[in-house]
Each structure stands twice: as C-alpha cells, then as structure tokens.
Amino acid sequence: MFAKNCWYVAAWSDEIESRPFARTFLNEPVVLYRGESGKVTAVEDRCCHRALPLRHGDVVGDCLRCAYHGLEYDQTGQCTRIPGQDKIPAKARIRVYPVVxxxxxxxxxxxxxxxxxxxSVPNYPWHHDRGWRYKKNTYLIxxxxxxxxxxLLDLTHLGYVHKKTIGGDAExxxxxxxxTKRTPKGVRVERWMLDCVPPPTYTTAFTFGKDRVDRWQEIEFEPGLVRIYTGAKDAGAGAPQGMRDNSFGFRGLNAMTPETDNTTHYFWSAAHxxxxxxxxVTDAIYENIVVTFGEDKEIIESQFLNMQRTPGRPLVDIGFDIAPNQARRVWDAMIKSEATAGVTASGATSA
Incomplete structure (x- = not known):
C-alpha cells in the first residue's frame, strides 16, 4: 500500500517535452506532456474509447491526441474532439493528475x-541558487x-559500504x-563527527588546511523526499558553531517515487x-556519487530479494534505526488516515 495524498517527483523538467512521456507511479500508468503553452499535464495512460495507451499519441497544441481513432483530450481531461462526430459523450474524459x-x-x-x-509542494532551491552547482540522474531501483x-536516514553504513568515496572510518x-527529532512534516537527523579524517570524495574535490576536519550530516525526511546537507571544515575552525564558510559543502536531493510495490523511481542530484x-570539480563529485549510489543500489536490491525469499521472518532493530523507524511511522499514519477517509485506487473518495 502507498500513501497517495502527498507530492511525489514525476520527472525532471527537461524530461517533459512536446511528446507523450510515460511512467508508472504507485502502480498507475501515467502520461506527461508539455503543451504549446509550456504547461505540463499528467493524465492516465488510457484512452476512454478503446483503452489504447495514450503514450502512443501526439501532442496537438495543449491537447493530447489518441493514436487509434484521433480522440483529443484537453488539459482538464475532457475529450474535445472526435473525428467525424460532432456530439461528444459527457463520459468521454480521462483522469488528470495535479502537477506542479x-x-x-x-x-x-x-x-x-x-x-x-x-x-505544500516541497522546496529545493539549491537547483537554482547561484551559490551551488549540481548534476542529476534517475535510477530505477x-x-x-x-x-x-x-x-538514507541511517548513515552509519557509510564506513562499510562507501569506503572509497564518502565513507571514511566506520568507527x-x-x-x-x-x-533525531520529529518535524511537522517528517523527521530530521543531525550528526557531528569531530576531529576526524575526511573521506576520499571530500579530499578529491576540496583542499583542507588541516589533516583532520569537523564533519556534519543533516538529513531531512518528508514523504517523497530526503534532503541531505553534508560537509566538513578544518577541525576547530567553528563549523559546529555555524561558521561553515570556506568549507566542503554538499547537498543531495533524494526523491523516491514508487513505480510498483517492488520498484522505485529514484531521482537524485549532487550539488556543491x-x-x-x-x-x-562538478564532474568529479558527480562521478563519486554515481559510484556511491551504485553501491547503495546493489545493497538495497540484494536486501529486497532476500526479504522476498524469506517473507514473514522478523528483522531485529538496533539503536541506529530510530530515524528510519520514525519515518515508517509517518508513512503508516498517512496510509491509515487515507484508508479511514476512503481514498480509493483511483484517487477518489468513496461515498
């Protein structure tokens, strides 16, 4: 089951052009397109006439035209044209999903x-902040x-999984x-590692004045998104007191949108x-994160396969699971609330 009443990332802006772009979200096939006006529209991937996936169609002005019999739908989902027929049935419409x-x-x-x-659409201003540069990618996990x-919410794995990049000493x-604390929308974690050796990714891109640094990790979760702000500054130079100028600073966008129960669209960016x-420098940081997330991908997919192989077997929590467990409680509460309100698979509420 998924929480539906929240915002998920559907695509990067530059992925959506003047042709249908198909993706599945929460087990629902969706088509996105950019109309002549420049506005992005998202609709169900199904023509109401004979159920052909609309991904095969064309964008005409601000409308989407089915490739089978030429029915055209406007940005509200209403059929506005049936070739060879003047009268349009009132039921000739498709579902439209709100997008921003x-x-x-x-x-x-x-x-x-x-x-x-x-x-309530989440903010990520660092994508257009002149003080930051970023590169991005999308994985299917x-x-x-x-x-x-x-x-993402328990970074104690870094010292084991990411030794060659962002990890450093496991201890x-x-x-x-x-x-770790709850926030109005989710969970926030703040971690400090004082007087430590910086990891390879940091020293590859940035020249520190000392061999040892004070290192921070700030992780913010809300449904659909995890923002990570990490960095390091020469040990004793005031980073814990807020003086983070002239330091290695990294911001990571991590937006997870379920494709199905067993697959996830993972949108990420790496900014410095x-x-x-x-x-x-931008390229080097990006390539380090590609390696890092490739390692995470292997871990997570192997973990999931083993869970499917041994369904029902209990897992044992440890002390560092506080933040992940709190995030799961947020999801569980949303799903329970929506079930109580009667949110159906189609997104409508039951009578």
Missing part, C-alpha cells in the same frame, strides 16, 4: 484531487521505496553525536558550493 513544476522538478499528486494543496528511506560514524566554475 518547481525547482527543475515536476511533482505529481496521485491521491484525492479535492485534497490537493498546491502550496528494484526494491520497495521504504528500503531507500531506511538507507567515526558509529561514534557521531546524533540528534565551492570551485563553482570548474566543471571538472
């Missing part, structure tokens, strides 16, 4: 359209989306001063705030 384009991302609301809050949240991660006009 913001911060180089296209967000989609898969739930009850009457409950959509257009002002063969695992349930909750396992990716588990991974440093387990000894980090950690604070130093040596901004050196493309080689």
């Amino acid at each position: 384009e913001k911060d180089d991302l296209v967000w989609i609301w898969m739930g009850d359209a009457e409950k959509v809050d257009m002002g 063969k695992a349930n989306h909750l396992l990716i949240y588990d991974n 440093t991660h387990f000894s980090a001063a950690t604070q 705030n130093f040596r901004l006009y050196e493309q080689a």
